[in-house]
Amino acid sequence: MKMGLPQKIWIYFLLILTxxxxxxxxxxxxxxxxxxxxxIIQGKFFPQTFSFENYTKVFSRLPLMNYLxxxxxxxxxxxxxxxxxxxxxxxxxxxxxxxxRDFIFFLFISTMMIPWEATMIPNVFxxxxxxxxxxxxxxxxxxxxxxxxxxxxxxHFLTIPKELHEASQIAGLSRFKFFWKVVLPxxxxxxxxxxxxxxxxxxxxxxxxxxxxxxxxxRTVQIGLKQLQSQEIATEWGVVMAGxxxxxxxxxxxxFLGQKQLQKxxxxxxxx
Amino acid sequence: MSTFWRKSVDARTAVLYLLPSIILFSxxxxxxxxxxIYLSFFLTDQNGNAAINVGFENYQYLLSSSEFINSTxxxxxxxxxxxxxxxxxxxxxxxxxxxxxKGIGFFRTMYSSTMGISVAASSVIWLFMFNPSIGMFNRLxxxxxxxxxxxxxxPEWALLSVAISTIWMNLGFSFLIILGGLQNIDxxxxxxxxxxxxxxxxxxxxxxxxxxxxxxxxxxTISLINAFQTFGQIDILTKGGPSQSTNLIVYSIYREAFIxxxxxxxxxxxVVLFVIILIVTILQFxxxxxxxxxx
Numbered sequence: 001m002k003m004g005l006p007q008k009i010w011i012y013f014l015l016i017l018t019x020x021x022x023x024x025x026x027x028x029x030x031x032x033x034x035x036x037x038x039x040i041i042q043g044k045f046f047p048q049t050f051s052f053e054n055y056t057k058v059f060s061r062l063p064l065m066n067y068l069x070x071x072x073x074x075x076x077x078x079x080x081x082x083x084x085x086x087x088x089x090x091x092x093x094x095x096x097x098x099x100x101r102d103f104i105f106f107l108f109i110s111t112m113m114i115p116w117e118a119t120m121i122p123n124v125f126x127x128x129x130x131x132x133x134x135x136x137x138x139x140x141x142x143x144x145x146x147x148x149x150x151x152x153x154x155x156h157f158l159t160i161p162k163e164l165h166e167a168s169q170i171a172g173l174s175r176f177k178f179f180w181k182v183v184l185p186x187x188x189x190x191x192x193x194x195x196x197x198x199x200x201x202x203x204x205x206x207x208x209x210x211x212x213x214x215x216x217x218x219r220t221v222q223i224g225l226k227q228l229q230s231q232e233i234a235t236e237w238g239v240v241m242a243g244x245x246x247x248x249x250x251x252x253x254x255x256f257l258g259q260k261q262l263q264k265x266x267x268x269x270x271x272x
Numbered sequence: 273m274s275t276f277w278r279k280s281v282d283a284r285t286a287v288l289y290l291l292p293s294i295i296l297f298s299x300x301x302x303x304x305x306x307x308x309i310y311l312s313f314f315l316t317d318q319n320g321n322a323a324i325n326v327g328f329e330n331y332q333y334l335l336s337s338s339e340f341i342n343s344t345x346x347x348x349x350x351x352x353x354x355x356x357x358x359x360x361x362x363x364x365x366x367x368x369x370x371x372x373x374k375g376i377g378f379f380r381t382m383y384s385s386t387m388g389i390s391v392a393a394s395s396v397i398w399l400f401m402f403n404p405s406i407g408m409f410n411r412l413x414x415x416x417x418x419x420x421x422x423x424x425x426x427p428e429w430a431l432l433s434v435a436i437s438t439i440w441m442n443l444g445f446s447f448l449i450i451l452g453g454l455q456n457i458d459x460x461x462x463x464x465x466x467x468x469x470x471x472x473x474x475x476x477x478x479x480x481x482x483x484x485x486x487x488x489x490x491x492x493t494i495s496l497i498n499a500f501q502t503f504g505q506i507d508i509l510t511k512g513g514p515s516q517s518t519n520l521i522v523y524s525i526y527r528e529a530f531i532x533x534x535x536x537x538x539x540x541x542x543v544v545l546f547v548i549i550l551i552v553t554i555l556q557f558x559x560x561x562x563x564x565x566x567x
Contacts, residue, residue: 008373015368019382022365022443026385028408029397043411085296088289098283104290111301113553117501117522118546121311121529121539122304125320145296175285204390206504207522211530222392226508229396237400244393255388255444256381 026248033241040237054242058228061239063216064246067224070136071203072250074220077140078202079195086149086194087187091179093150094157095165108147120211127212138212139220143202149194156190157183196258203251221247305546311539320535330540340541342516343524346431350520351499353435354442358495359488361439362446367480369447370454380451387444391504398437399424399509427517430510434518438505442498446491453487454480486560493556497549521545 003011032040033054034047058064092098093105123142132138160183168178184191206222213219228243312330314322334340365383369376386394401408402423410420423433461479481488503522506512512519512527519527521541529538 003371011368011371011373015373015376015379018365018368019379022440023382023385025394025397025401025440026389028401032400041406043406043408085292089293092286092289096282096286096289098286101286104294107297108293111297113550114301114305115497115501115545115549117503117525118542118549119301119304119308120525121320121535121542122307123300124530126299126304142296142300145293145300150293200388204392206390206392206507207526210507222390222504225390225392225396229399229508237406240396241400244396248389248393251390252385252388255384259381259384 029241029244032238033245035238037236037238054236054238055246057236057239058242058246061231062224062228062243064221064224064243066216067219067221068246068250070218071220071222073136074139074209074218075199075202077136078143079198081140081144082146082149082198083191083195085144086146087153087179087184087191089145089150090153090157091183093154094160095162095175095178095183108150111147117207120207124211133212134215134217136218139209139218140202142208146198149198152194153187153190156187160186192258196254200251200254308539308542308546311535312543314536316533316535318533326536330537333537334540334544339516339519340524343519343521344544346517346519347500347521350431350435350438350502350518351496353432354438354499355492355495358439358442359446359492362443362450362491363488365443365447366450366454367476369451383447384444386441387448389441389444391441392508394437394441395505395508398433398440398505402433402437402509424510425514427514430514430517434505434509437509438499438502441505442495446495449491449494450484450487453484456487457483489556489560493552496552500545500548500552 028045031045031047034050034052035044035054036048039047089108093101127133127138127142130138132141164182165178168182169175173181203220204222205220209220209223210226213223225243225247228240311320311322313325313327314330315324315326317323369380369383400406404410404420404422404425407423409423413420421429424430457480461483462475501522502520503526506518506520506523507526510518512523522545525538525541525545528534528541532538
């Protein structure tokens, strides 16, 4: 059934107004990143010229390239680590029969009730005792196991017929081959969803890198932003905003590109 | 023996496949949780080793500390400011973006955009907008000749300002989850109600919201937990000030542990945080159970 024209206009009006309000801060930061100091003080919205001066400045004041690379390595590692660890566990929960399965499943659930911040004090000492301060493994390994990720994949694995597993065993396929050649390929959408989620949350992580990076060697962009903001605040907002834009572009792109896939995954789930 | 070996192949494989998760959970979640509870009964040295057993003194100290009471109050207020408004806004946007109109994909992208922006980046943007002399908010106020506000510097306004920015930061995620929930509602439910000539708000109240309630429960729980865990925006926007008005619990734990090196009292605060989140989670489970029973 179709809605009337006045109703349509009304909804478009609300859509345009509210989405513009939501996106405004980002757009504003983008504009500021091209402005000179006086322009910012005058309170303009559009810069006089779109010159990349602030961008070259931010790259020269901060090892931003280095930080970006670190963030990329850390996020990609956590993403891959989570996909491996979670898919292995989900496979065991769905396809293997063993004693104590319910108990272990309960253990997994219980990890979701423990806020990460409540455990950070001993974790920092663990990292120190392992000598993992300022290392990639210190930034990544603690996040490889994820109950949420295991459940997400388990949900998808459950839709694979059990008979397929039995048939493949009769055909002489090893358990690992079945996992690798059958289970993973048919679960692509869930793996992509979990991968995007893992990358995004790791890229945006703030407190943990703040605690265990004490120098620039493996520091991530988020901590770089804090550094930039405390250095430059009084003087050059344009440079700070250029840094902000550089940091948010990768995740915004990932979100914009992945949104369709996400939508598809969601509507597929609805058809079940 | 060999048949036992063959029969147990599933169990042995399972151990192998679950081992990475179990080891990581043990080292980075279960052990530190018990260690935190243990440390909360001790005074510690600078390296975080338990030194003197003080029983419940750390907890007694917290209950009598105006700093901690203030931090708890601020956290509860912050949760009340951010969660209800955040969810109502996300629901409103999701309802708009669920209409089948031309170009709706563009609007969905706009609404979900804040999910792709880190807490650190968002905080820096809002820090600028709250700036008393060149920020946008005070410029707007002066356009309408209203008195200027010292947003992040005024103890009366700082918590509210951080809350406003936090609502914005969480909007994208809540929006995507609620939109997903809306798209899972069976179209046929609406078809039959339209024939009866039901109005938009009637359908909203009678079909959409009830069908959406599991999703809403889920996002309310996640939002509550997230609000209790707030840290990044405090560190960048206010550092817990002015006069501790924004010293939320995780920031307070961070300061007590890694700036004051009081690991015992910091651990006691961490245990309090754990208990709060446990209660929220259990309440959620109970409520959902109840709902399922009634259906």
